Amino acid sequence: MANSKINIVDTTLRDGSHAVSHSFTAEQAAAVAAGLDKAGIELIEISHGDGIAGSSINYGFSKVSELDLIEAAGKVVKKAKLGVLLLPGIGTIEDLKEARERGANAVRVATHVTEADIAVQHIAWAKQAGMFTVGFLMMTHMASPETIVEQAKIFVDAGADYINLADSSGYMVPKDVRARIGALKAAISIPVGFHSHNNLGLAVANSLAAVEEGASYIDVTCRGLGAGAGNTQGEVFCAVMERLGYETGVHCYELMDLAENVVEPIMLRPQVIRTDSLMLGYAGVYSSFLLHTRKAAEKYGIAPRDILVELGKRRMVGGQEDMIVDVAYQLSQKK
Amino acid sequence: MANSKINIVDTTLRDGSHAVSHSFTAEQAAAVAAGLDKAGIELIEISHGDGIAGSSINYGFSKVSELDLIEAAGKVVKKAKLGVLLLPGIGTIEDLKEARERGANAVRVATHVTEADIAVQHIAWAKQAGMFTVGFLMMTHMASPETIVEQAKIFVDAGADYINLADSSGYMVPKDVRARIGALKAAISIPVGFHSHNNLGLAVANSLAAVEEGASYIDVTCRGLGAGAGNTQGEVFCAVMERLGYETGVHCYELMDLAENVVEPIMLRPQVIRTDSLMLGYAGVYSSFLLHTRKAAEKYGIAPRDILVELGKRRMVGGQEDMIVDVAYQLSQKK
Incomplete structure (x- = not known):
């Protein structure tokens, strides 16, 4: 059953930012990041929900500048990579430079599933700057496996360290994930990751399906905190991985305690599936x-x-x- | 993709009773049952969480007698079957007679996965009394597919109309469900059903796996209200069925509105996965x-x-x- 290591990527401090209306404080960011690091998370993502420089009238202002949050997290993180999300068109290479100066050593550059080419220069810059660099395709339910492979190859050629596919609307069922991850694994030689949303109650199952098809980076958040119906609940997914004999390097109990004692008290509302978020997943549209x-x-x-x-x-x-x-x-x- | 009809069984007023500490009132039972009936649910289950006569110092006293709840529901239900759960050892045939007199026309007789024989007389009595009668095996993660088939055949011989398998601890992953439902479908000719718990975040996926293996009765609750981490969230599962082209006869929007406007206000707490219920599913023990x-x-x-x-x-x-x-x-x- 067990195969190569499954790397857990926690995006509580990025996708979770949506769910707290971008209100994270430096103290909260440090507490969450320290706990994630101690629990053995591979990559901790921290940014405005819409990526660096997302704080704006369009996407919602952050209570505390994400650069300050990055710095606060950077001071306590010892082993994990500390990454930011960058959506070309919202954030720029200049923003990425600043994030790097404040402590980020990884970046995930995300585009709509058919627009990988707008990220080539960002990926190239990050690589030459020595950052761990990920090509990230959003809304992948809207494209065929063939299109996804084509677009991912643009990221590979630009120098990405792995390719992440996102089910941004929480639209997919496990067979949709299998088709996309399976095709991508067969076509490229760098690792593949997956990012779920729980609008149809399938985030954990879709993440498991991705792993079964060869994905080796899985995005999670504590308590599932995230946009819409939230993300794959990290402490739950890690328990499933442990049961099935996959090696994640994560101490499940520490992640459970972090979720319950640190993240849950920060949450503005429980991460449940109400009609609105169910309909987003059913229809396949952005939150x-x-x-x-x-x-x-x-x-x-x-x-x-x-x-x-x-x-x-x-x-x-x-x-x-x-x-x-x-x-x-x-x-x-x-x- | 579409195959024979998938019958949706709602157990909000039975498994959900655990989650509200058996505090349902007659008005609440009538409102929920009327909404479920209007939405096209096949079978509405209503009882103390531990089945009829469960109200006790051991299992928790009901605020309102379940017989009164059954009568209240029976007055408003027009199309759906109205069923009770009976655990031999807790409830008796005498209790079932009373429930029938007050309006129940269906019963699910549930035993531990290796103890089907203690239900034979209850199933036989229910059948001769003209009730829709279901044999229900609990804690099925603890038995092999072969044992489950053997035990289910005892129910079949006793006259059951269908066999329901429960993942009572929310322990299973989809391949566990496939092995059990697949083996049972291959071995018996009456319909097969499945009852999930969401302790590992897999209730919807496990229910979908059951359907893909041929199960045609699926247990759900509004908002997932139920013991431990709760059950398969009915309005979410029906949306998944509709997307995939399965015929359930359920109007998804009516079920969503019922969950949001009637059931959610009754809930004592949101149905999320906290450490305790996660650990129940991880360990495979009863809530x-x-x-x-x-x-x-x-x-x-x-x-x-x-x-x-x-x-x-x-x-x-x-x-x-x-x-x-x-x-x-x-x-x-x-x-």
Whole structure:
């Protein structure tokens, strides 16, 4: 059963930032990062939820500058890599330089699943700067395994250390994950990772399916804290890995204690699956659409979920939020 | 993809009873049952968490007699079967007669996975009384597929309408479910069902695996309300079924609205996976062990999870709660 080591990547301090409205303090970041490091996490990701420089009117302002959070975490992390997320178009190479100066030694450069080419220069810069560098494809449910392989190869050629696929909407079922991870493992020689969301209650199972197909980096968060319905719950996933005989290097009990004693008290609300996040996963759209959708639904007197399903059908992606009002108007006319 | 109909069995008013400390009122039972019936649920289960006559000092007293709850539900349910759970040894045929007189027309008779024979007379009585009758094996992670087939055949011979397998501790991963459901489907000709718990975050995935192996009755609860980490979240599972093209006869949106507007306000706490319930699933022990374990841990100054893991190793089953103190004492001596 056991095969090569499964590296656990914790993104509580990045994807979890969405779920606390970007309100992490330096003390909280240090406490969480120290606990993750002690528990044996391979890579600790810390940034605004939308990556470095995400703090803005568009994506929500951070309470504390992420550079200060990175520095606070960097002071306590001894073994783990300390990474940031960078979305080209939101963050820049200049932002990455600053993050590196403040203590980050890893970066994951993320693009929409069909836009890997916009990340080539960022990956190349990070590599020459000596950072551990990951190519990260988002919304991978929207592309075929063939397209994903094609796009991932752009990251490989740019010098990435591994490729991470994200089910950003929590849309996939295990067979969708198997098809994508399996195709990618067969096509490239660098490691492959996976990032789940729990909108359909399948985050742990999809992460397990990814491992079974050869993925060796798995994204988790403590208590599942994250956007929408949250992420793969780290302390749960590590227990499943341990049961099945996979080596993660993570001390499960320490991760459980961190989740319960440090992260849970920080959370603004329990990470459960309510109708809104279930519908995001069902429709396959970004969680950032939700607020706009609710407003448009109210304006035109229709149900938010009807708008979300229509957005999914039209394959709307991040940045097209202005179309939500149009969709709502059209749906209201049909009624 | 689509095959024969998947019948959704909702046990919010039975397994969910554990999670609200058996505090359901007649008004709540009627509101939930009416909503489930309207949404197209096949069978609505309503009883004390430990089955009819479970209300006791051992298992916790019900706020309102389950017979009154059954009657309240029976008055509003128009299409669904209305069922009770009966654990021989806790409930009797006399109790079942009363439940039938008050409105139940279905019963699931549940035993430990190796003790099907103690249910033969109850199943036979229910069948001759014209009830829809289910043979229900609990703690099926503790037995091999071969043993499960052997035990299930006792229920089949007694006249059961279908056989339900329960992962009572939330211990299984999808391949465990596939092995058991697959073996049972191959061996018997009546339908097979599955009941999940979410202790390892796998309830929805395990239910999906069961369906893929041919199970056609799946237990769910609104919001996952249930013992330990809760059950398969019904509104989420139905959305997954709909996405994959399975016919359930359930209106997903109505089930979502019921969960959000009626069940969530009744809940005492969110149904999340905390350390205690994670450890129950990891160790493979009953959630009823938890209270005793916490007390024994405090008495002997050891961690509850160390006791739970040892109980799992010793394959302790319900009714052996008195052994918990012995285990705690022995562990404290080893320290």
